[in-house]
Ligand code: SF4
């Protein structure tokens with residue numbers, strides 16, 4: 179039976195964080211079971227973009243440093259890395275701003291770039307490129323951040339493995355798999371190839387609203403850990419008040435028997451999701467995509483769309499233009515201009531915008547439905 183370990187952490191202060199994380203790890207078989215002396219362990223945070231820890235876009239550095247401490251306690255040697263979506267002025271700036279450089283320097287942990295070296299593999303008929311580091315280690319400990327996601331509804335344990343894909347290929351997969359369903363299948367393919375051995379989720383401050391880059395920090399006060407990423411994501415959805423099976427990556431991974439998506443079949447030896455569930459949790463305005471069966475939304479696609487809308491926060495930095503997989507944007511004057519016919523509604527532009535300058539425009543039908551959900 180899958181087990182998920184949930185403990186309360188009131189803040190990122192070491193005095194609160196360390197007991198919570200260690201309680202989860204000591205209640206599981208992390209020490210001596212999953213992580214054993216002499217192992218080389220890759221620690222994989224979510225470093226989506228160059229933002230400070232308080233923005234809640236990235237895994238908090240104190241969660242990473244506590245996990246590193248635990249790996250060392252188990253007698254293993256950690257190193258850390260990720261492939262962020264947005265690297266404007268180079269990885270060193272991103273590592274510094276997200277606080278990773280400081281904690282890794284203090285702990286003597288090597289930070290690696292996933293952009294350097296990748297291998298090609300195949301899953302379910304598709305070619306996929308992943309960082310060599312995913313197979314240059316004895317174990318992977320994933321340290322995701324609990325966030326909403328305008329395209330996939332939520333991001334947690336399964337989606338964190340998308341960071342194993344080097345930057346250039348990530349954009350390509352969005353274009354190759356533009357529908358939520360096919361993109362979620364691709365995410366599960368990647369997860370299936372590079373499955374973390376253990377996961378410690380930063381849900382102290384999560385993100386609600388238009389995550390993963392433009393949402394609002396939300397206090398949940400929890401660490402959610404375990405070996406089964408599918409069960410962890412089902413638990414995170416329950417904490418956010420979302421039916422776990424509405425998160426397609428969780429549903430697909432459950433159907434493929436890669437873990438347990440049924441909350442009734444998950445054991446919670448410490449706290450249960452409802453013990454840490456906040457009174458309210460705002461889901462993205464794109465929730466409509468997840469409410470309709472894929473075949474219906476495809477059928478209605480001419481009349482049913484949600485597209486980016488640019489507001490006055492725009493600083494004309496051009497990041498969204500550069501990252502749009504469909505090349506549907508170009509900078510015109512002080513704002514990007516959208517070629518609507520090219521837009522695949524992936525919301526990558528909103529994900530990477532550093533200024534919360536991108537909202538949504540719904541078609542009349544989408545607006546009608548969304549207001550009734
Ligand atoms: S919308 Fe955001 S990412 Fe795009 S140009 Fe403006 S500030 Fe930059």
Ligand code: SF4
Pocket residue numbers: 485486501502503504505506507516520521522523524525526527528
């Ligand atoms: S404009 Fe935005 S939503 Fe449309 S394809 Fe480009 S990145 Fe995706």
